[in-house]
Amino acid sequence: MSTLAVRGLTRRFGALVVLDDVRFQLDAGQIAVVVGPNGSGKTTLLRCVVGADRPDEGEVLLDGRRCDETDPRVRAAVAAALDDIDFFPDLSVVEHLELLAYAHGGTAEPVAEVLAELALEPARDQLPATLSSGQRRRLALASCFVRPRRLLVLDEPEQRLDVRGRAWLAQRLLREKAAGTAVLMASHDTELIDRVADRRIEIGG
Amino acid sequence: MTSTRTLPPAVVGPTPRQLRARLRQARRRHHPGSLGEVLTDAYVVVLFVALYGWFAVAAIRDHLAAPQVARTDPGDRYWIAVAAVTAGAGLVWWGLRLTGPLLVTPAAHAWLVSSPVDRRAWLLPRFGGLVGGGTIGVGLLAVAAAYAGGLDRPADLAWAALAGLTGGATATGWAVVAQGTAPTPHWARLPAVGLPAVGATIAVLVVLGHATGWSPPLPPVPLTPVVGLVLLPVALASTGSAYRRLPRVDRAALTTGAQFANAATTAAVLLDPSLLAALVESRRWRAVGLVRGRPLRAGGRFAVLLQAEVRRLARRRGALVGWAGALLAMYAVAVALPSIAGPAHLVLAYLSTGRLTGGLRAVSRSAGLRRSLGGSDTLLRLTHLVVPGVGATVWYLATLPALRPVPVALDAVLLLGVVTAAFWAGTRPPMRYGGAMVSTPFAMVPVDLVRQVLRGPDLVAVLVVVQLLAG
Numbered sequence: 001m002s003t004l005a006v007r008g009l010t011r012r013f014g015a016l017v018v019l020d021d022v023r024f025q026l027d028a029g030q031i032a033v034v035v036g037p038n039g040s041g042k043t044t045l046l047r048c049v050v051g052a053d054r055p056d057e058g059e060v061l062l063d064g065r066r067c068d069e070t071d072p073r074v075r076a077a078v079a080a081a082l083d084d085i086d087f088f089p090d091l092s093v094v095e096h097l098e099l100l101a102y103a104h105g106g107t108a109e110p111v112a113e114v115l116a117e118l119a120l121e122p123a124r125d126q127l128p129a130t131l132s133s134g135q136r137r138r139l140a141l142a143s144c145f146v147r148p149r150r151l152l153v154l155d156e157p158e159q160r161l162d163v164r165g166r167a168w169l170a171q172r173l174l175r176e177k178a179a180g181t182a183v184l185m186a187s188h189d190t191e192l193i194d195r196v197a198d199r200r201i202e203i204g205g
Numbered sequence: 206m207t208s209t210r211t212l213p214p215a216v217v218g219p220t221p222r223q224l225r226a227r228l229r230q231a232r233r234r235h236h237p238g239s240l241g242e243v244l245t246d247a248y249v250v251v252l253f254v255a256l257y258g259w260f261a262v263a264a265i266r267d268h269l270a271a272p273q274v275a276r277t278d279p280g281d282r283y284w285i286a287v288a289a290v291t292a293g294a295g296l297v298w299w300g301l302r303l304t305g306p307l308l309v310t311p312a313a314h315a316w317l318v319s320s321p322v323d324r325r326a327w328l329l330p331r332f333g334g335l336v337g338g339g340t341i342g343v344g345l346l347a348v349a350a351a352y353a354g355g356l357d358r359p360a361d362l363a364w365a366a367l368a369g370l371t372g373g374a375t376a377t378g379w380a381v382v383a384q385g386t387a388p389t390p391h392w393a394r395l396p397a398v399g400l401p402a403v404g405a406t407i408a409v410l411v412v413l414g415h416a417t418g419w420s421p422p423l424p425p426v427p428l429t430p431v432v433g434l435v436l437l438p439v440a441l442a443s444t445g446s447a448y449r450r451l452p453r454v455d456r457a458a459l460t461t462g463a464q465f466a467n468a469a470t471t472a473a474v475l476l477d478p479s480l481l482a483a484l485v486e487s488r489r490w491r492a493v494g495l496v497r498g499r500p501l502r503a504g505g506r507f508a509v510l511l512q513a514e515v516r517r518l519a520r521r522r523g524a525l526v527g528w529a530g531a532l533l534a535m536y537a538v539a540v541a542l543p544s545i546a547g548p549a550h551l552v553l554a555y556l557s558t559g560r561l562t563g564g565l566r567a568v569s570r571s572a573g574l575r576r577s578l579g580g581s582d583t584l585l586r587l588t589h590l591v592v593p594g595v596g597a598t599v600w601y602l603a604t605l606p607a608l609r610p611v612p613v614a615l616d617a618v619l620l621l622g623v624v625t626a627a628f629w630a631g632t633r634p635p636m637r638y639g640g641a642m643v644s645t646p647f648a649m650v651p652v653d654l655v656r657q658v659l660r661g662p663d664l665v666a667v668l669v670v671v672q673l674l675a676g
Contacts, residue, residue, distance in 0.1 A: 014494025051456045054387055069456045072321035076218075080319075084460070086311035086467075088232075095231045096316055102227055103320035105218035143315070 001064045003028045003182040004049070004151055009058035011044050018044050021058070024201050028150070031173060031183040033197040040204020042186035043083065046155050049184060050080040062151065076104065079149035081140045081157060087128035093139055094124040097146045104147040114145045117168070134160045141169075152176055154185040158192055170195045221327040224317055258349065265353040273544040278420040281411055285541035286354065287428065288407035294372070295400025301380040302393065303485075304469075305462025306335055307454055314460055325451040332451060336377045336444055343373030351429070367433030371440040378443025384458045385450030405533055412536045489523070496520055506580050510588045514564045518592055524560040528596060531557035532604055539607035546608055548669045551619060554604070555665045558597040558627040565589040565631035590628055597624045615675050622668040630661025 002025040009022040018041040026032045034042045047053035049060050051069025060067040067074055087096060094115065098108045115121045118138045123131060131139065137160040144152055158166050166189070173196045176183055187193055193200070219227070268274060274282075307328055309318050318327060347369025348362050356362060383393035411421060465484060472480040501512045518524060531553045538553075539546040568575055568585050575585055601620045605612055641652040 012494065013491050016494030052460060054455075054457045056388075070324060070453050072218075072323070075319055076321040084311060085315045088228075088312045088316065090232050090235050099227060099231060100316050100320070102219060103224055103317050103322060105321070147320075 002026060002061075003030075003063060004067075004184060005061040005064070006045075006049065007059050007061070009045065009048055009055050009060065011041065011048060011053065011055050019048070019055070019203065022201075022203060024199075026151075026182045026184055028182050029177050029180045030198045031177050031185070031196050032199045032201055033193045034184070034186040034201045034203060035188075035193065036202060036204040042203065043155055045203060046080070046082060046153050046184065046186055050078055050082065050153050052080075052082065052084065076148060077150040078153065079144040079147060079151070080153040081144050082153070082155045085140045085143070087136070087139070089127065089129060092125045092127055093120055093131070093135075096128075096139065097142055100143055101146045106147065110146050114142045117145075117172070118142050119165070119168075134162065134165070137161060138165065145172075149181055152181050152183045152185075154183070156186055156188065158187060158189040166192065218321050221322055221329075224320075224322055224327075228317070262349050262353045266355065268544070269353070269355055271544065274542060277541060277543060278415075280420045280422050281415055282541045283423055284407055284411045284421050285537045288404040288411070288537065290350075290404075291407065292401040292404030294376070295397055295402075295404065298376060298380065298400065299397035301376060302383065302397065303462070304465050305384055305459065306377060306380045307331055307384055307451075307459065308462035308466050309459050311460065311463055311467060314456065314463065318459070319456070323452075324454065325448075328451050328454060332381065332447065335381070336374060336447070339377035340370050340373040340440075343376070344370035347372070347429075361427070361429070364427065364429040364433055368429040368436070371433050371436035374440035375436050375443050378440065378445075378447040381447035381454070382443065382450050384462075385447070385453040385455075387453075387455060387458070401530075405530070408533055408537045412533070412540055415540045489521075493520065507584065507588055510578070510585070511591055514589055514592050517564060518561065521563060524563065527560040528557045528600065531560075532600060535604040536607050547672050550604060550608055551623065551665055551668050551672060554597060554601055554620075554623045555626050555630075555661070557600050558593050558623060559630060559661075561593040561596040562589075562627055562631035565593065565628065566633075569632040570635055586628075586632060589631075590624070593627050593631070594624050597627065615672070619668055619672060622664060622671075626661050626664035626668070629664055633657055633660050 004026040006022055006024050009019055010017070011019040022045060024032065034045055036042055044053060048055045049067070051067070051074075062074055062077065067078075069075065091099065094111060097111045097114065101108055101111060112121075115124055118141060120135065120138055120142060123135055126135075128136065128139070137157075141154070141157060144154070157169055161169060170192055173183060173185075173192075177196070177198075183196075308331075309327075318324070344366050347365045351362055351365035356365065379393075383390060386393075414420060465481075468481050468484040501509050501516075503509070535546075535550060535553050538549045542549070565586060568578070568589055575582055578585060598620060601616070601623065602612075605616065636651075636657060637653045642649040643652055643655065644650075
């Protein structure tokens with residue numbers, strides 16, 4: 001059984017059809033990259049998958065069951081870094097990650113390791129307002145790695161990462177894949193796509 | 206390296222209470238705010254709302270008891286008030302749906318509510334505050350309205366309170382039920398359109414009846430007990446249904462309202478209402494999505510810009526509905542409260558013209574847009590004044606019979622003043638921060654904000670004075 005299945009997904013904004021009958025499946029340990037030109041609906045597709053937006057038609061299945069964001073088991077399984085993440089202005093980087101790990105029933109144990117991996121260790125006590133856009137992006141990505149996950153959804157994760165950051169990202173995605181996580185991501189980075197993707201989902205072509 | 210774990214079906218995590226405690230604990234490390242400070246702020250707000258609210262209620266009550274108002278037909282006044290309350294209820298419902306009404310901040314969602322924490326338990330305090338605040342707030346408003354309307358017997362005020370309490374609970378309860386239902390049920394869209402339509406129909410009937418010399422009779426029994434008793438079981442049912450729906454309020458529903466709340470908070474903190482208006486505008490156009498494009502006819506910069514302005518207006522039906530609604534409101538005021546019809550005419554003319562100044566506001570706010578359109582700023586602004594100017598003239602002439610049978614010389618001055626006020630308001634520059642501040646009972650307020658808020662209404666106030674002096 002596929003970890004993720006999307007069937008007949010359609011999303012309209014008024015009379016504008018952004019997604020039209022999108023279908024695909026994604027197994028555990030697979031990386032699928034959504035590709036398409038600007039405005040083709042990549043972000044909208046990811047938002048519908050994680051429940052941040054409601055499709056007009058179609059369904060999203062997680063392990064063969066309807067992927068309902070109100071189900072705690074779905075929230076426990078799906079980790080996502082989209083472009084709508086926000087931060088508590090009065091909590092530091094490390095406090096954000098510890099809070100999230102705790103909310104998922106875990107401990108602060110993985111936080112130090114993730115901070116080091118994402119080169120956020122020097123910024124661990126900084127407040128979000130003092131972070132650069134690249135550091136904020138890294139913090140958003142870090143939020144996916146301090147918690148359990150079976151499906152990882154990333155919207156253009158390479159954005160605002162420097163060369164070393166992009167190299168790390170490719171390695172990290174391959175490790176996720178090896179660990180059995182299904183990864184669905186949108187990207188414009190052909191080098192990254194060539195390196196990690198098992199399949200491409202073309203939309204809006 | 207961290208490892209990926211496969212989760213068991215059952216999700217074990219902290220309770221919402223534990224999670225909130227953890228968040229508070231982390232925050233307290235950085236800024237130890239006291240409960241006393243929060244209570245002091247709340248006290249100041251409640252004090253000022255109560256103080257100015259009481260002044261407003263007393264002033265309205267005195268005015269309604271004045272001989273020039275008492276001469277109007279009580280049936281006309283009563284049903285116009287019913288129309289206004291009905292239309293207002295529709296707008297309240299629209300506001301509730303726009304803001305959620307349940308919401309969590311984007312940060313809370315990203316770092317807390319996206320976890321497996323029990324959703325009903327997480328939302329319960331907000332739900333309690335929403336239903337409690339909505340119920341008590343509307344109840345108090347109903348009592349204030351009844352008292353302002355001349356009622357002072359305890360029984361009458363108690364029935365008004367019951368109608369308000371049950372109305373508030375019904376609205377908030379069903380709004381949460383609608384929020385927790387996916388896809389959004391059809392009935393959830395009806396009150397925002399249906400109630401204003403019913404209110405408008407009542408107002409039209411009263412106005413037309415008045416014009417033919419007929420006035421609707423007062424109802425044999427007051428409406429407030431009927432509304433209160435009918436809505437009582439509905440309010441209980443809606444609150445119960447909403448409670449049961451809490452676990453089904455999904456991320457899409459929570460974050461849609463949160464975007465609005467976030468913009469509202471930013472607008473409040475930065476004291477810049479245009480930030481909120483920008484989001485409402487963006488939502489409105491996103492809901493439209495696609496429009497039929499036709500080439501603009503060549504004919505010079507002025508003609509092309511004017512065509513674009515007319516085309517944008519045709520796509521903003523809400524602006525036209527608001528413009529027409531102000532027209533009906535003017536006739537309703539003239540029937541129910543002729544004593545204030547003159548000033549109301551100017552204020553409503555200004556407000557209705559403001560609905561047509563979207564293009565003027567857009568070009569005035571953005572220097573980049575003006576640069577890309579080319580031509581002088583004056584030409585651009587004057588071009589975008591044509592539609593508001595025509596709209597104001599039509600509106601003014603269409604409502605003039607509510608005041609006097611034939612126009613007088615003063616009307617030309619007042620009409621020109623209204624268009625100038627709309628232009629003055631529509632060409633507000635963006636807010637400037639870091640300027641001088643003025644101390645108010647609520648807080649320090651930037652002088653530029655006062656200037657922004659008063660730009661437009663200040664000229665209308667002058668026009669009202671001119672009108673009163675001219676008799």
